[in-house]
Every structure is written in C-alpha cells, then in structure tokens.
Amino acid sequence: xxxxxxxxxxxxxxxxxKGINLTVNAGExxxxxxxxxxxxxxxxxxxxxxxxxxxxxGSITFNNEDLLDLAPEERAHEGIFLSxxxxxxxxxxxxxxxxKTSLNEQRKFKNLxxxxxxxxxxxxxxxxxxxxxxxxxxxxxxxxxxxxxEKKRNEIFQMAMLNPKLSILDETDSGLDIxxxxxxxxxxxxxxxxxxxxxxxxxxxxxxxYIVPDYVHILHDGKIxxxxxxxxxxxxEEKGYEWITxxxxx
Amino acid sequence: xxxxxxxxxxxxxxxxxxEKKKLFASFINQGFPTIKDEEWKYTPLKKxxxxxxxxxxxxxxxxxxxxxxxxxxxxxxxxVFCNGNLLEAPNISGLTVSDFSDFECRINDxxxxxxxxxxxxxxxxxxxxxxxxxxxxxxxxxxxxENSFSQYRSIISxxxxxxxxxxxxxxxxxxxxxxxxxxxxxxxxxxxNIEFNKIQNNTPNSKLIDCMNIFQERNSxxxxxxxxxxxxxxxxxxxxxxxxxxxxSNMNGISLIDRDQLADNHTFVDHKNAHCRSNEMYKGIxxxxxxxxxxxxxxxxxxxxxxxxxxxxxxLLLSDLSSIDSKPQLEIYADDxxxxxxxxxxxxxQEALFYMRSRGIGVxxxxxxLTYAFxxxxxxxxxxxxxxxxxxxxxxxxxxxxLDFSLV
Numbered sequence: 001x002x003x004x005x006x007x008x009x010x011x012x013x014x015x016x017x018k019g020i021n022l023t024v025n026a027g028e029x030x031x032x033x034x035x036x037x038x039x040x041x042x043x044x045x046x047x048x049x050x051x052x053x054x055x056x057x058g059s060i061t062f063n064n065e066d067l068l069d070l071a072p073e074e075r076a077h078e079g080i081f082l083s084x085x086x087x088x089x090x091x092x093x094x095x096x097x098x099x100k101t102s103l104n105e106q107r108k109f110k111n112l113x114x115x116x117x118x119x120x121x122x123x124x125x126x127x128x129x130x131x132x133x134x135x136x137x138x139x140x141x142x143x144x145x146x147x148x149x150e151k152k153r154n155e156i157f158q159m160a161m162l163n164p165k166l167s168i169l170d171e172t173d174s175g176l177d178i179x180x181x182x183x184x185x186x187x188x189x190x191x192x193x194x195x196x197x198x199x200x201x202x203x204x205x206x207x208x209x210y211i212v213p214d215y216v217h218i219l220h221d222g223k224i225x226x227x228x229x230x231x232x233x234x235x236x237e238e239k240g241y242e243w244i245t246x247x248x249x250x
Numbered sequence: 251x252x253x254x255x256x257x258x259x260x261x262x263x264x265x266x267x268x269e270k271k272k273l274f275a276s277f278i279n280q281g282f283p284t285i286k287d288e289e290w291k292y293t294p295l296k297k298x299x300x301x302x303x304x305x306x307x308x309x310x311x312x313x314x315x316x317x318x319x320x321x322x323x324x325x326x327x328x329x330v331f332c333n334g335n336l337l338e339a340p341n342i343s344g345l346t347v348s349d350f351s352d353f354e355c356r357i358n359d360x361x362x363x364x365x366x367x368x369x370x371x372x373x374x375x376x377x378x379x380x381x382x383x384x385x386x387x388x389x390x391x392x393x394x395x396e397n398s399f400s401q402y403r404s405i406i407s408x409x410x411x412x413x414x415x416x417x418x419x420x421x422x423x424x425x426x427x428x429x430x431x432x433x434x435x436x437x438x439x440x441x442x443n444i445e446f447n448k449i450q451n452n453t454p455n456s457k458l459i460d461c462m463n464i465f466q467e468r469n470s471x472x473x474x475x476x477x478x479x480x481x482x483x484x485x486x487x488x489x490x491x492x493x494x495x496x497x498x499s500n501m502n503g504i505s506l507i508d509r510d511q512l513a514d515n516h517t518f519v520d521h522k523n524a525h526c527r528s529n530e531m532y533k534g535i536x537x538x539x540x541x542x543x544x545x546x547x548x549x550x551x552x553x554x555x556x557x558x559x560x561x562x563x564x565x566l567l568l569s570d571l572s573s574i575d576s577k578p579q580l581e582i583y584a585d586d587x588x589x590x591x592x593x594x595x596x597x598x599x600q601e602a603l604f605y606m607r608s609r610g611i612g613v614x615x616x617x618x619x620l621t622y623a624f625x626x627x628x629x630x631x632x633x634x635x636x637x638x639x640x641x642x643x644x645x646x647x648x649x650x651x652x653l654d655f656s657l658v
Contacts, residue, residue, distance in 0.1 A: 048608050049607075049608070050604055051604070071607065071613070072604060072607035072608050073607040073608075073609075073610050073611060073612050073613065073616075075608075076607070076608055076609055076610035077610050081608075081609075082608050084605065084608075087605070088599070088601050088602045088605040090602055090605075090606075090620070090623055091623060092622070092623030092624060092625070092626040092627060093619060093622070093623040093626070097655075098606075098609075098619075101611055101615070101619060101653065102606070102609035102610050102611050105609075105610045105611045105612060105615060106610040109610070158609065162609065162610070
C-alpha cells in the first residue's frame with residue numbers, strides 16, 4: 001500500500017529525514033517510536049503533503065502512485081488521513097459542517113453526489129456512539145475550546161467518517177487520560193480491517209497496549225534504526241531511548 | 251460636466267423654495283469633502299464627482315412583479331421604488347407608508363445638506379405604538395436611468411413599545427456610472443425595537459453614499475447590519491444618538507469586495523445618557539486591489555455613566571494589493587464606563603488551510619470555508635433566515651466556490 005524509499009526531507013534548509021525506508025501493507029498496523037526531534041512528526045507531515053517541507057531525495061508511492069506529485073487534498077482523496085498531534089481550532093464552523101464539507105469534497109472527487117442529510121446524520125450518530133461522543137458536540141465550533149482529549153477524539157471521529165485507506169495517528173495518545181485512551185483505541189481497532197492500514201506514531205509504549213502493532217520501528221535522527229514486532233516497543237520502554245542512541249554511537 | 255456644475259445648472263432651471271435654495275447655497279459654499287477632511291482622508295470622492303451625471307431623473311417606468319421578485323429576497327412585504335417613484339407599498343396593520351420625504355434633519359455633513367436641499371424621492375414609515383410586526387419588510391430602490399445621480403430621503407418612526415425589521419437594497423439596473431446619495435432618519439421611541447439590514451451588492455460601476463441617523467429614546471434597541479458585496483464605491487455613515495437611559499445600539503457588518511472597489515464604514519455612537527450599551531462588529535475581506543476603510547467613533551459624554559461599549563473590526567487581506575485603513579476613535583468623558591475596542595488585520599491561517607486540505611477539501615474551497623467561518627459571527631446577528639441564506643450564497647459566489655455554507 002505505502003512504500004517509502006530513501007526519503008530525505010528538510011525544512012528551512014535543515015535536513016530532518018535522512019533516508020527513511022518503510023513499507024506498509026493493507027491490514028497492517030505499524031508503530032513508529034522515537035525520542036523528541038527524531039523526525040516522527042515530520043514524517044507524518046511529509047506523507048500528508050505539508051508544503052513547508054521540501055523532499056530532497058527518495059520517493060513515496062501509495063498504491064503504486066507517486067504521492068509526492070499530489071496536493072494534500074488529492075492525497076486525502078486517495079485515502080490518506082492524518083490525525084494531527086495538535087488539531088487546529090477553526091472558530092465559526094461547526095463540527096458537523098466541517099465534516100459534511102470534507103465528506104462531500106471527497107465524494108465530488110469520486111463523482112458521487114453530495115451525501116443526503118439523513119444519511120449523514122445516521123452515519124454521524126453511529127460513529128459518535130462508537131467514540132462515546134455526546135450530543136451537542138456536532139454544533140460546537142471545530143476544536144474551539146475543546147480539551148486535549150476532545151480534540152483527539154474529534155480527529156478519530158473524522159477518521160471514522162471519512163473511512164481512509166491509510167491512517168496516520170500522530171501522537172494521538174498525548175493529552176489523553178486512560179479512559180479516553182481506551183475509547184480512542186477501541187475506535188481505531190473497530191475501524192481496522194484487511195483493506196486499510198494504520199501508522200501509529202507515539203512517544204510512549206502505553207498506547208500500544210491498546211492498539212497492538214504488527215511492526216514497531218524506532219526512528220532516530222531521521223532514520224529508522226531498528227524494526228521489530230510489538231516486543232521491541234516493550235524493550236524500548238524498559239531500556240529507554242538512550243539504549244538506541246548508545247547502540248548507534250558504538 | 252462635473253457633478254457640482256450639473257447640480258448648479260439643475261437648480262438654475264428649477265424653481266426651488268427659498269429654504270431649499272438656502273440649503274443648496276450652503277452646500278455649494280462647503281463643497282464636497284476632499285481627502286484633506288479627516289473624515290474622508292482615505293475615501294477620495296474626487297473621481298466620482300468629476301463624472302457626468304443626469305440629474306433630472308423623473309420617469310414613470312414600472313417593473314413587473316416577476317422581475318421585482320427575482321431581484322429581491324422575495325419577502326411578503328415590500329416597498330418598491332423605481333427611479334424614485336413608489337411602485338408598491340405593503341398593507342400591514344399598524345404600519346403606514348407614504349412617499350413623503352420632505353422632512354428636516356440635523357445637518358452634519360455636506361452630503362446630507364445636498365440631500366436635504368434637492369432630494370425628491372423616499373418614504374415615510376410610521377409604526378404605531380404597541381405594534382409588533384414579525385414579518386420583515388423589504389425596501390427596494392431600483393434605478394434604470396443611465397449615468398444618473400439620485401437622492402433618496404426617508405424617515406422611519408417606530409413608536410412606543412413597537413418593533414419592526416427591514417431589509418434594504420439599493421440597486422442599479424442601468425449598469426452604468428450611477429451615483430446614489432441616500433439618507434435615512436430613524437426615530438426610536440421608548441421601548442421600541444428595530445432591525446435594519448442593508449444589502450449593498452450593486453453593479454460594478456455603481457456608487458453609493460449612504461447616511462443613516464438614528465435617534466433613540468429610553469429603553470429602545472436598534473440594530474443595523476450592513477453587507478457590502480459590490481459596487482465601485484460605497485461610503486456608509488451610520489450615526490446613533492442615545493437620548494434616553496437604557497438604550498442599546500448595535501451595528502455589524504461584512505464587507506467582501508474585489509477588483510478596485512472601495513468600501514468605507516464610518517460609525518458613530520453618541521452615548522449621551524447613562525446605563526446604555528453599544529456593540530459593534532465589522533468584518534472585512536479584501537481581494538484583488540480593493541480597499542477598505544473603517545472608522546468607529548464612540549463618544550461617552552460627561553454624565554453618561556455605566557456605559558458598556560464594545561467595538562471590533564477584523565480584516566482579512568487576501569491579496570498583496572488590497573488594503574484597509576482602520577481607525578477606532580474613543581472619546582470618553584465619563585469615569586464609570588466599560589469601553590473596549592479591537593482591530594485585527596491578517597491573512598488566512600496556513601495551518602488551518604493545511605488541516606482542511608488534509609481532509610480532502612480543495613485549496614479554493616478551504617480558503618472559502620475559512621473566510622465564511624471568519625464572517626459567520628456576523629451572519630448570526632441577522633434574524634431573517636432568507637437574508638442569512640442570501641448572504642451565504644453571495645459569499646460562496648464571490649469566493650468562486652460551489653459550496654453550501656448552510657448548516658446541516
């Protein structure tokens with residue numbers, strides 16, 4: 001599904017990604033862990049198409065299509081979804097209106113008519129139930145005055161509504177208490193199937209108790225330095241990131 | 251021939267009353283304001299008044315009902331003028347409408363003076379005491395005469411304990427260099443309530459100078475919403491005078507203009523009595539080479555204690571060549587008041603744009619949604635759903651996107 005080869009990217013002339021290789025197939029969950037500044041968020045931004053980052057080398061293909069040629073909205077139409085580490089507040093537009101607009105823009109791309117209001121409401125109710133979201137939330141302004149946990153839940157709610165092929169969850173666990181974490185993880189697990197894939201970017205192992213990855217990759221200084229199964233995450237947690245940095249410098 | 255010359259020649263040929271002659275003479279003496287005048291510093295009239303206008307614009311043109319409907323909000327109650335002639339007035343119990351427009355008003359600037367001297371067209375509306383008119387009344391001024399200079403002059407009296415809502419549209423059907431000098435006086439008696447909405451979405455070369463003076467008695471509430479979506483030139487003077495305790499003056503606006511259009515909102519709230527409020531929220535969006543001007547003056551007189559006055563003016567400059575001159579002007583002579591003002595000028599938030607694009611919303615649509623979101627607070631101030639819909643539709647059209655901004 002996703003194939004990243006020797007990806008190098010920089011921002012303001014500073015190289016952040018220094019040759020990433022990663023293959024994600026349908027049905028898989030990958031976790032990317034790493035210390036602060038290792039390039040985790042840059043990687044997710046580059047996949048989603050944030051224009052501030054300049055890709056200087058390498059390639060990203062998604063279902064055999066060159067992703068780097070596509071605008072962010074086109075990547076979304078192809079089925080890529082980024083759950084933001086810091087979701088943006090948009091005063092003046094309600095959650096329901098925002099979701100309706102994005103859903104219909106994606107449908108327009110697929111030559112489908114706008115979604116019927118009754119169908120939209122039914123779908124929203126179903127996904128709200130899944131994420132234990134209360135009524136009244138739909139008419140609130142997008143992320144405005146939301147708590148950290150509400151913002152993250154809103155990201156997963158959008159993911160549930162848009163039904164992407166590849167979801168990248170950037171530090172979705174930060175700012176969540178344990179109950180909210182369980183709800184979010186349950187949502188992600190329920191939406192998981194053999195047709196889609198998930199990349200979970202996290203600092204801590206905790207989230208991976210609830211969203212169990214097939215593969216764990218350790219990112220350090222812009223490169224994936226170690227890959228393994230879920231046990232690698234446990235080992236990381238135990239030994240700390242210093243373990244990797246030391247091992248690298250040996 | 252310049253406008254002043256055309257006016258002089260018109261006056262020479264017509265038999266004016268001595269009072270009108272006197273008024274016209276003072277107008278000539280003062281002349282149109284120039285950019286040396288502080289109130290007109292950013293809004294040059296020079297080009298506009300140098301054009302050739304037809305002054306004598308009386309005709310008996312009529313418009314058919316379907317045409318009127320297509321050029322209006324389609325509300326049940328309408329007052330329709332064509333080239334100054336009253337074509338239609340609503341039949342509402344407690345409301346009287348006539349085309350009498352010869353009344354006196356405090357003269358506060360040159361354009362008002364000219365209006366008082368020579369205006370022939372307009373209406374008088376009177377809402378009887380203790381009457382609540384739920385359904386809004388649409389006021390339509392159409393002009394079909396090419397390159398015309400028209401002056402409308404109207405007075406609205408809302409008597410004790412009454413309430414009414416209006417939507418006014420001044421529209422040029424000749425699609426030429428027309429200029430309108432519109433003056434409206436509103437008298438709000440005790441416990442009255444008025445909502446007055448202005449749609450200023452005129453043809454590309456039309457020009458409008460609009461002055462509205464509102465006089466409020468105690469416990470009255472007045473709301474004026476101004477929506478500028480087009481026309482070559484728009485200047486609004488909106489003045490509130492609070493003559494009793496516990497008055498509320500509210501004014502809001504959205505300006506969304508493009509090409510080399512100019513939109514100027516000058517507001518003035520005169521807090522002359524204690525325990526009164528004013529709320530002001532103007533949002534401007536400027537595309538291409540367009541130019542916005544905002545001047546919000548709030549005066550709190552010596553004995554006007556316990557005043558709450560809020561003013562905000564937020565602007566989006568969506569092109570490198572657009573501009574806004576924004577000036578809050580607070581003069582406070584009382585010591586127990588709450589006054590605040592805020593002004594922002596900026597561009598669309600790039601992070602928010604990326605966020606929306608990552609959800610599959612195209613870049614133009616994302617910009618349009620953010621721009622709509624920027625204005626939505628003001629749209630919420632309108633209580634007439636047909637008008638809210640019109641504003642959303644015009645916004646989408648002006649921003650060139652096929653989006654329905656209405657709520658799910």
